[in-house]
Amino acid sequence: MAERLVVIGGDAAGMSAASQARRMRRADDLEIIVFEQSAYVSYSACGEPYFVGGWIEDFGDLQVRTPEQFQARGIDARIHHQVTGIDLDARRVTVQHSGGEETVGYDQLLYATGATAIRPPIQGIDLEGVHTLRTLDDAARLRSLVTSRPERAVVVGGGYIGLEIAEAFEHVGIHTTVVTMMPTVLERTLDPDMAELVSDRMRSMGIHVETGIKVECIAANAGRVAGVGCDDRSFPADLVVLALGSRPHVDLAKAAGIPLGPTGAVAVDDHQRTETDGVWSAGDCAEAHHRISGQPVNLHLGTVANKAGRVAGINLGGGDATFPGVLGTAITKVGDLEISSTGLTEWQAAEAGLKAVAARIKSSTAAHYWPGSSPMTVKAVAERDTARLLGAQIVGGPGAGKRIDIFATAMWSELPAHELAWTDLSYAPPFSGVWDPVHIAARKAGERALS
Amino acid sequence: MAERLVVIGGDAAGMSAASQARRMRRADDLEIIVFEQSAYVSYSACGEPYFVGGWIEDFGDLQVRTPEQFQARGIDARIHHQVTGIDLDARRVTVQHSGGEETVGYDQLLYATGATAIRPPIQGIDLEGVHTLRTLDDAARLRSLVTSRPERAVVVGGGYIGLEIAEAFEHVGIHTTVVTMMPTVLERTLDPDMAELVSDRMRSMGIHVETGIKVECIAANAGRVAGVGCDDRSFPADLVVLALGSRPHVDLAKAAGIPLGPTGAVAVDDHQRTETDGVWSAGDCAEAHHRISGQPVNLHLGTVANKAGRVAGINLGGGDATFPGVLGTAITKVGDLEISSTGLTEWQAAEAGLKAVAARIKSSTAAHYWPGSSPMTVKAVAERDTARLLGAQIVGGPGAGKRIDIFATAMWSELPAHELAWTDLSYAPPFSGVWDPVHIAARKAGERALS
Numbered sequence: 001m002a003e004r005l006v007v008i009g010g011d012a013a014g015m016s017a018a019s020q021a022r023r024m025r026r027a028d029d030l031e032i033i034v035f036e037q038s039a040y041v042s043y044s045a046c047g048e049p050y051f052v053g054g055w056i057e058d059f060g061d062l063q064v065r066t067p068e069q070f071q072a073r074g075i076d077a078r079i080h081h082q083v084t085g086i087d088l089d090a091r092r093v094t095v096q097h098s099g100g101e102e103t104v105g106y107d108q109l110l111y112a113t114g115a116t117a118i119r120p121p122i123q124g125i126d127l128e129g130v131h132t133l134r135t136l137d138d139a140a141r142l143r144s145l146v147t148s149r150p151e152r153a154v155v156v157g158g159g160y161i162g163l164e165i166a167e168a169f170e171h172v173g174i175h176t177t178v179v180t181m182m183p184t185v186l187e188r189t190l191d192p193d194m195a196e197l198v199s200d201r202m203r204s205m206g207i208h209v210e211t212g213i214k215v216e217c218i219a220a221n222a223g224r225v226a227g228v229g230c231d232d233r234s235f236p237a238d239l240v241v242l243a244l245g246s247r248p249h250v251d252l253a254k255a256a257g258i259p260l261g262p263t264g265a266v267a268v269d270d271h272q273r274t275e276t277d278g279v280w281s282a283g284d285c286a287e288a289h290h291r292i293s294g295q296p297v298n299l300h301l302g303t304v305a306n307k308a309g310r311v312a313g314i315n316l317g318g319g320d321a322t323f324p325g326v327l328g329t330a331i332t333k334v335g336d337l338e339i340s341s342t343g344l345t346e347w348q349a350a351e352a353g354l355k356a357v358a359a360r361i362k363s364s365t366a367a368h369y370w371p372g373s374s375p376m377t378v379k380a381v382a383e384r385d386t387a388r389l390l391g392a393q394i395v396g397g398p399g400a401g402k403r404i405d406i407f408a409t410a411m412w413s414e415l416p417a418h419e420l421a422w423t424d425l426s427y428a429p430p431f432s433g434v435w436d437p438v439h440i441a442a443r444k445a446g447e448r449a450l451s
Numbered sequence: 452m453a454e455r456l457v458v459i460g461g462d463a464a465g466m467s468a469a470s471q472a473r474r475m476r477r478a479d480d481l482e483i484i485v486f487e488q489s490a491y492v493s494y495s496a497c498g499e500p501y502f503v504g505g506w507i508e509d510f511g512d513l514q515v516r517t518p519e520q521f522q523a524r525g526i527d528a529r530i531h532h533q534v535t536g537i538d539l540d541a542r543r544v545t546v547q548h549s550g551g552e553e554t555v556g557y558d559q560l561l562y563a564t565g566a567t568a569i570r571p572p573i574q575g576i577d578l579e580g581v582h583t584l585r586t587l588d589d590a591a592r593l594r595s596l597v598t599s600r601p602e603r604a605v606v607v608g609g610g611y612i613g614l615e616i617a618e619a620f621e622h623v624g625i626h627t628t629v630v631t632m633m634p635t636v637l638e639r640t641l642d643p644d645m646a647e648l649v650s651d652r653m654r655s656m657g658i659h660v661e662t663g664i665k666v667e668c669i670a671a672n673a674g675r676v677a678g679v680g681c682d683d684r685s686f687p688a689d690l691v692v693l694a695l696g697s698r699p700h701v702d703l704a705k706a707a708g709i710p711l712g713p714t715g716a717v718a719v720d721d722h723q724r725t726e727t728d729g730v731w732s733a734g735d736c737a738e739a740h741h742r743i744s745g746q747p748v749n750l751h752l753g754t755v756a757n758k759a760g761r762v763a764g765i766n767l768g769g770g771d772a773t774f775p776g777v778l779g780t781a782i783t784k785v786g787d788l789e790i791s792s793t794g795l796t797e798w799q800a801a802e803a804g805l806k807a808v809a810a811r812i813k814s815s816t817a818a819h820y821w822p823g824s825s826p827m828t829v830k831a832v833a834e835r836d837t838a839r840l841l842g843a844q845i846v847g848g849p850g851a852g853k854r855i856d857i858f859a860t861a862m863w864s865e866l867p868a869h870e871l872a873w874t875d876l877s878y879a880p881p882f883s884g885v886w887d888p889v890h891i892a893a894r895k896a897g898e899r900a901l902s
Contacts, residue, residue, distance in 0.1 A: 012885070047818060047880045056880075061820035291875075302885045303878045324873045331877035340877050367498060369512035399853060405876045405887070406856045412874045413864030422775045423863045424742075425856045426782035426791050427754045429498045429507075434463070434753045436856070 006106035010036030013283025013309035014112035020313025053168025086256035115246035115284035124218030129225030150238035157243035158185035265298035272312035282308035338401030343391030359444030363437035367429035380445035418446030457557035461487030464734025464760035465563035471764025504619025537707035566697035566735035575669030580676030601689035608694035609636035716749035733759035789852030794842030810895030814888035818880035831896035869897030
């Protein structure tokens with residue numbers, strides 16, 4: 001009789017794992033059932049702001065594959081199925097769906113529930129016109145709202161999602177304000193000196209940026225949202241989006257007794273096994289090992305979810321894969337300003353107890369005389385005395401952002417800053433100066449670290 | 452009394468070295484004289500095709516610094532000074548200039564004469580209308596010719612420079628044909644399966660590409676060029692550019708007895724010292740160690756010249772720098788098609804006696820649904836059994852080409868293909884799929900190497 005794998009959560013990690021396990025084991029050897037509470041499996045959350053802004057017109061583009069496509073591959077993907085309980089001793093889950101409730105046994109369980117948008121207890125948070133953006137339904141709802149052209153929107157939160165929504169709103173002609181309690185935007189991935197470049201650009205695009213403001217109240221008018229803030233520091237709005245980050249969806253795991261780690265996400269080993277026999281976890285709900293800090297982290301990134309899902313799938317499929325850890329590499333854009341980072345910021349390095357030095361250089365995306373050349377600022381963070389690269393940040397015009405991958409690859413390989421400075425990177429006037437901005441930043445960081 | 456450094460050749464390597472040495476040693480400790488036979492020092496040869504094509508309008512943009520600027524920094528840069536002989540025993544050079552001939556003694560000599568365009572003994576090569584593109588004077592001459600709009604041009608040679616000139620001619624509305632004796636364009640840096648993508652694009656832009664044709668005769672009409680080829684396979688032309696590569700300028704070194712290496716360029720150690728005491732060499736005229744093949748090579752790349760010059764300069768300045776070798780990373784474009792490569796092609800790997808496998812994948816520069824997404828083809832070459840990366844090639848739309856630097860950094864660090872496949876590279880829909888094309892190619896190459 002076939003073994004049965006039950007997957008809770010049908011997005012990136014869950015479906016990557018299911019697909020990989022299916023490639024390695026036939027259906028008569030491994031039955032795979034995926035329970036997904038929403039109407040969608042395997043969707044691109046990262047594409048949602050671009051759907052809201054209208055760059056992506058077809059809602060179907062956000063769905064990488066349909067349940068039917070998975071069914072055709074021998075994966076029993078069931079949408080609108082919500083798992084409400086896990087019985088670890090009996091190895092079964094309780095599932096609710098339109099037909100009622102059932103229990104389904106498993107031999108192996110993959111816990112891939114993802115994360116949910118944070119909704120802090122702010123007064124007025126449940127008013128009509130206050131939204132979050134996480135699920136495809138959220139995206140569809142926001143898209144339909146923006147096409148009716150609200151006049152003014154406030155985005156609460158200055159992280160990646162907040163900025164991407166603000167860009168989307170600005171793009172469709174909504175007067176937009178970003179409000180963050182932090183002193184700068186993108187404070188988790190950029191040091192303040194780099195973040196300033198981003199907020200400056202946002203302001204020049206017409207997006208208002210208000211930092212250092214803690215939102216404790218959302219104002220109402222006739223039962224509908226009227227603005228953010230209820231005192232003299234308030235921002236009128238017809239539409240409010242809370243982009244305050246997300247937290248791992250661990251309620252079920254907690255209730256069942258699957259151990260969590262120090263971050264509050266599910267603890268896993270490098271094979272994506274939890275501490276509970278037969279239970280695996282991957283994606284936004286699970287921890288990952290940070291290659292620079294050496295600490296467990298809980299990053300909600302599609303790249304991490306896909307990789308961890310694949311690792312789980314290979315291991316469930318009878319192979320032996322090790323999740324190699326993360327650097328937290330990420331990229332976004334505001335208009336044509338590209339923003340990327342990897343590893344630790346200067347202050348995160350200090351917080352992690354590392355002795356860090358940093359170098360920030362201003363250069364250009366191409367030869368300075370090339371007509372399409374844009375300014376590009378690169379910051380490299382290195383460990384004092386060893387010049388080990390701890391992190392990097394890039395803000396610049398087209399072609400700037402993806403250069404973060406050079407740093408990420410160097411950091412992955414433990415290539416120190418002063419050696420990255422001499423690597424054989426590509427050059428032609430339309431693409432860079434003869435010394436790439438990455439070289440220059442790495443050299444300066446190396447010199448500071450070793451001086 | 453100050454030591455005297457004489458530099459022969461005032462372009463990338465020579466001026467990098469001079470600048471670096473000057474930063475480290477004051478003028479009363481080290482006198483620096485640079486002899487440059489042309490009217491320019493420190494110019495961007497790589498920018499020349501873009502000046503010819505009119506993207507760069509200001510001729511001055513091709514000159515990174517003027518002789519006067521070097522003078523102001525304490526570097527005695529003398530243009531129109533041609534070194535005609537080196538006396539190694541007496542440690543002096545003979546120099547010709549408008550004022551006559553003189554001999555100048557040196558304590559240290561940097562031989563940085565660069566390379567010269569290859570002009571094979573083709574019948575008709577000296578006809579009016581037949582050009583090469585190497586020096587700034589060549590660029591100025593060609594620019595002035597194209598503005599008078601010749602009707603038809605033939606570029607002989609399908610390497611980087613040939614393609615860049617062809618793109619420039621096409622850009623200004625000249626009917627252009629590229630003729631190469633090789634079976635494909637870019638045969639030194641791309642395998643045929645990748646090169647086809649480039650010639651297809653060139654043809655779709657209206658550039659004629661004729662492969663497998665050895666040019667043995669340039670036809671004349673009334674003492675002027677009339678076409679390339681004198682038999683039935685001929686191509687009419689008002690303007691012919693020979694882009695047949697360049698050879699290291701070693702005549703002076705050879706005459707003086709400075710030892711050359713197996714490539715025919717000046718042999719140097721990893722400090723840029725020649726085998727002759729007190730004589731250094733860097734740039735296009737000197738060899739460099741190839742990190743993948745382990746062999747000495749003679750690459751004519753601005754990146755290599757700048758790095759080798761800096762190494763020589765640090766060592767001449769009293770420091771201790773090691774030239775770390777090259778991968779031969781390079782990038783160019785034809786229209787908006789970006790083309791890049793690093794390391795060895797599949798056939799070069801075979802030629803070097805390495806057991807190579809390759810994987811070629813088709814993906815896109817951004818998420819497939821992103822409106823600006825373009826096709827992107829990546830080929831990774833790895834060593835059988837070890838999965839050591841030997842090389843990579845990329846051909847694709849905007850954003851594709853610079854990804855070669857990820858491979859270059861991985862190869863530099865000896866990160867094998869199957870490990871590069873799991874690195875934490877940046878992702879957002881405007882920039883890539885959740886698995887970057889680099890990941891996918893590396894994974895497939897790794898699987899083939901290890902299977």
